[in-house]
Amino acid sequence: MEKEFIELIRNHQGILxxxxxxxxxxxxxxxxxxxxxxxxxxxxxxxxxNQSAFSTWLYRVxxxxxxxxxxxxxxxxxxxxLSKIENNIPDQEHYIESEKKETLYQAISHLSDVEKAIIxxxxxxxxxxxxxxxxGISESNTGVKINRIKSxxxxxxxxxxx
Amino acid sequence: MDKNDLKKLWQDAHVLNKENIYDxxxxxxxxxxxxxxxxSKVLSDIKLKILLYLLVLIIFIGxxxxxxxxLGLSLSMNSLIPLALVNIFLVIKTTSExxxxxxxxxxxxxxxxxxxxxxxxxxxxRIKITDFLTYLIFFYLSVILxxxxxxxxxxxxxxxxxxxxxxxxxxxxxxILMLIYLxxxxxxxxxxxxxxxxxxxxxxxxxxxxEK
Numbered sequence: 001m002e003k004e005f006i007e008l009i010r011n012h013q014g015i016l017x018x019x020x021x022x023x024x025x026x027x028x029x030x031x032x033x034x035x036x037x038x039x040x041x042x043x044x045x046x047x048x049x050n051q052s053a054f055s056t057w058l059y060r061v062x063x064x065x066x067x068x069x070x071x072x073x074x075x076x077x078x079x080x081x082l083s084k085i086e087n088n089i090p091d092q093e094h095y096i097e098s099e100k101k102e103t104l105y106q107a108i109s110h111l112s113d114v115e116k117a118i119i120x121x122x123x124x125x126x127x128x129x130x131x132x133x134x135x136g137i138s139e140s141n142t143g144v145k146i147n148r149i150k151s152x153x154x155x156x157x158x159x160x161x162x
Numbered sequence: 163m164d165k166n167d168l169k170k171l172w173q174d175a176h177v178l179n180k181e182n183i184y185d186x187x188x189x190x191x192x193x194x195x196x197x198x199x200x201x202s203k204v205l206s207d208i209k210l211k212i213l214l215y216l217l218v219l220i221i222f223i224g225x226x227x228x229x230x231x232x233l234g235l236s237l238s239m240n241s242l243i244p245l246a247l248v249n250i251f252l253v254i255k256t257t258s259e260x261x262x263x264x265x266x267x268x269x270x271x272x273x274x275x276x277x278x279x280x281x282x283x284x285x286x287x288r289i290k291i292t293d294f295l296t297y298l299i300f301f302y303l304s305v306i307l308x309x310x311x312x313x314x315x316x317x318x319x320x321x322x323x324x325x326x327x328x329x330x331x332x333x334x335x336x337x338i339l340m341l342i343y344l345x346x347x348x349x350x351x352x353x354x355x356x357x358x359x360x361x362x363x364x365x366x367x368x369x370x371x372x373e374k
Contacts, residue, residue: 006189017184018176034184035198042193044271064271064278067366071282072266074358101175114366117275123172136274137370145369150168 022116023066040065060134063117107156119149212259219252243307254296261289276370297348305341
């Protein structure tokens with residue numbers, strides 16, 4: 001089961017990278033949080049019963065974990081090690097490959113945690129039905145939310161806000 | 163910019179998938195871990211606090227039993243009340259840390275984002291109420307014990323008050339006022355403590371609940 005899981009994660013690593021970038025791009029603990037997502041995916045893996053695509057299940061667990069980690073940081077901030085933050089400054093520049101990417105992530109960073117989840121799924125070409133299933137809202141509500149978030153994003157991008 | 167350009171922008175931004183920071187994390191190694199390094203550190207700090215409070219509590223209770231039962235010392239109410247309050251305080255600190263640990267380790271990853279939010283909120287509400295009640299009981303007990311102490315004049319507050327020309331009635335009045343305002347004070351203190359968390363939860367809930 002472990003080998004199978006590792007293989008599946010390797011094939012879908014891009015999803016995890018995108019989620020981590022959206023939620024933790026400025027966080028000095030992004031590597032740690034990425035690892036925590038991997039650990040929690042592994043712990044949840046026995047509950048994956050092939051009822052949905054692996055990527056759908058992966059999105060659900062990874063988004064829940066990312067939101068949960070952000071939420072719990074409000075309760076108990078992780079200890080800030082200065083050296084770790086300093087070391088991460090060049091990494092951040094290395095990571096943000098293009099101006100486009102940075103602009104987009106900057107704009108997304110203005111959204112709330114749930115809005116981020118919805119827009120990632122939309123940008124990743126998931127149908128309204130699938131998004132509704134992962135988020136837990138109705139299909140029609142998903143459409144309304146997506147339109148609202150898109151307008152918000154375009155406004156931010158047009159204004160060139162940080 | 164058109165709304166449909168967002169998808170194109172997203173795709174363009176992810177065309178060049180060079181090696182990145184996350185590649186440093188070993189998947190295989192991660193599977194044998196309970197938590198990542200920073201999370202483990204936070205959790206072990208809380209565990210250490212719980213152990214420390216428990217240890218002090220056990221030593222404290224042990225010493226009290228030793229003094230009262232084994233040595234047969236008969237302590238006055240005046241001496242027993244502060245000791246009892248220290249014990250209660252340690253119990254409250256321990257349970258408060260246990261609650262914090264429970265919040266940090268509880269997960270609902272397999273649910274939908276909305277269900278996970280509701281699960282977390284329910285858990286947090288329960289913990290908040292328990293915390294509120296334990297603090298309330300502790301402070302009420304403290305004030306009641308001080309009043310009993312005062313009324314029985316064990317600590318000589320009466321004499322002390324008179325000698326300093328402080329009327330005992332205002333002192334009693336202050337204590338009674340404290341009793342009345344205590345729940346609001348504790349509620350305020352709790353709201354401040356969980357403020358950030360609730361702001362985040364309320365914001366998420368409003369997005370998920372708003373149908374139109």
